[in-house]
Amino acid sequence: MARKSLGQARSTYKAMVNGWRYQYLISKCFSDPQYYFQVNDHYVRNKLKIVLLPFLNRGHWTRITEPVGGRLSYEPPINDINAPDLYIPCMAFATYLVLAGISLGLSGKFTPEALNWKFVTGMMGWFSEVMLLKVSILSLGGGEAPLLDMVAYAGYTFTGMCVAVLGKITLGYTYYLIILWTCLCMGIFFIKTMNRTLLSEVRRYDSSKHHYLLLCTALTQFPLMFCLSNISGT
Amino acid sequence: MTKEFGVPPVVFPSGGNPTVAAGGNTQQRLVPTAPFQPPRPSNSGIPFMSFEVGSAAATTSGPIGGGTGPIGGGTGPIGGVANFDDEEPLLDELGIHPDQIWKKTKSILNPFRANPTFHKDSDLSGPIFLYLSFCLFQLLAGKIQFGVILGWIVVSSIFLYVVFNMLAGRHGNLDLHTCTSVIGYCLLPVVILSAISLFVPQNGALRSGIAGVFVIWATRACTNLMVAVADGGEEHRGLIAYACFLIYTLFSLLVVF
Numbered sequence A: 001m002a003r004k005s006l007g008q009a010r011s012t013y014k015a016m017v018n019g020w021r022y023q024y025l026i027s028k029c030f031s032d033p034q035y036y037f038q039v040n041d042h043y044v045r046n047k048l049k050i051v052l053l054p055f056l057n058r059g060h061w062t063r064i065t066e067p068v069g070g071r072l073s074y075e076p077p078i079n080d081i082n083a084p085d086l087y088i089p090c091m092a093f094a095t096y097l098v099l100a101g102i103s104l105g106l107s108g109k110f111t112p113e114a115l116n117w118k119f120v121t122g123m124m125g126w127f128s129e130v131m132l133l134k135v136s137i138l139s140l141g142g143g144e145a146p147l148l149d150m151v152a153y154a155g156y157t158f159t160g161m162c163v164a165v166l167g168k169i170t171l172g173y174t175y176y177l178i179i180l181w182t183c184l185c186m187g188i189f190f191i192k193t194m195n196r197t198l199l200s201e202v203r204r205y206d207s208s209k210h211h212y213l214l215l216c217t218a219l220t221q222f223p224l225m226f227c228l229s230n231i232s233g234t
Numbered sequence B: 001m002t003k004e005f006g007v008p009p010v011v012f013p014s015g016g017n018p019t020v021a022a023g024g025n026t027q028q029r030l031v032p033t034a035p036f037q038p039p040r041p042s043n044s045g046i047p048f049m050s051f052e053v054g055s056a057a058a059t060t061s062g063p064i065g066g067g068t069g070p071i072g073g074g075t076g077p078i079g080g081v082a083n084f085d086d087e088e089p090l091l092d093e094l095g096i097h098p099d100q101i102w103k104k105t106k107s108i109l110n111p112f113r114a115n116p117t118f119h120k121d122s123d124l125s126g127p128i129f130l131y132l133s134f135c136l137f138q139l140l141a142g143k144i145q146f147g148v149i150l151g152w153i154v155v156s157s158i159f160l161y162v163v164f165n166m167l168a169g170r171h172g173n174l175d176l177h178t179c180t181s182v183i184g185y186c187l188l189p190v191v192i193l194s195a196i197s198l199f200v201p202q203n204g205a206l207r208s209g210i211a212g213v214f215v216i217w218a219t220r221a222c223t224n225l226m227v228a229v230a231d232g233g234e235e236h237r238g239l240i241a242y243a244c245f246l247i248y249t250l251f252s253l254l255v256v257f
Helices: A002-029 A033-037 A041-052 A087-106 A112-140 A147-155 A157-196 A207-219 A221-229 B055-060 B069-074 B090-094 B098-109 B116-120 B125-140 B146-171 B176-185 B188-196 B205-229 B234-256
Strands: A065-068 A071-074
Touching (some): A087 A157, A087 B234, A112 A207, B125 B146, B146 B234, B188 B205
């Protein structure tokens, strides 16, 4: 009997350690990442419309909450168009890399090392934007917004960048007009989402500080997008 | 090229080894003996090269197989003596089954309907062969990209593995080996593209057009196989197809530019 319980203890310990290894680190830093991938075709299409043309959205911008187990939790993206997801940012980043590769190739400067460098700079840009969001939320006093939410919102700018690079490939000199337009759209999208969702986590409400901060984050879209979409230096 | 050694002839006391005629004049190899010497059977077929490869030695020196004398002798006699005729064929021992690889590759050749029955058990030897042929055609075009292509295959299979399992949620049971195997086999259209593009003029819309056709072929094959081989992907077909499309466009960029 002692041997059986020892064997059981050993197997449960092994299972525990294996599960621990995979899930501990993830759950410590991030909220459940699976929530952000509950998407379908319909959500992706409509969300892209909202991100790229935010002024056409006549609906509200708040996220739908539902009581789950006594606490309020947000609906998954499949039920709520305003919820952030991670599928669109990841795919937008990969599309940006592919389009950057095409643009480099068309101007004759394509090497795999250049594309790898684009990957690294894109990741650094994404990371710096997440840090900016995190610092601005922290400075307002509310630190409870999950990190993956901010990663998702920062990643939505890559959709605008894809449109800009596409414009550069196809239309040539109208690229500058297109990039101004997409910066404006991304800024509006940012302001509207941050106003409703992230700042609702903040405890103290300080109106003027809020608005300045929103304006600053929207304005930082401009240099970021210029830097990252300036592919070959021309 | 023989060297002259001034060593006296060595006689091994336990027998089974040939006597060395004279130093430097020997064509036979000296098998180093272990401290203990199990009795050698008289039915070892090859007269002068006696090697002891037990089953334990065969598993430890797995990729080398059982065919090399000095190495087998060097690991020392662990088990009993195995006959050369009793050894498994080398390819079987390595886990490479050429007929299965050929069947899987042929199933990708039909651009309209991929047959997923052979892909349920994944293997990586077919993808390695396709990777080497891709690198060969790129080399013929003047681009040395061995490391780049291998790195991109690894990164893209990890990417597709993460995206598929996250999208499929609780029901996702794709594992990385199967993912890499499917992506590797679906590189076949890109390999054919790189072979064809050796003969297509460099700057032209024709090149991009042909690349587009092959990328769409590879995407269709990869999506059909992914959805058939692992559970949970059926309702996210379009989303997974877009991810595969991005991966194969990246590889076609290497070919086109």
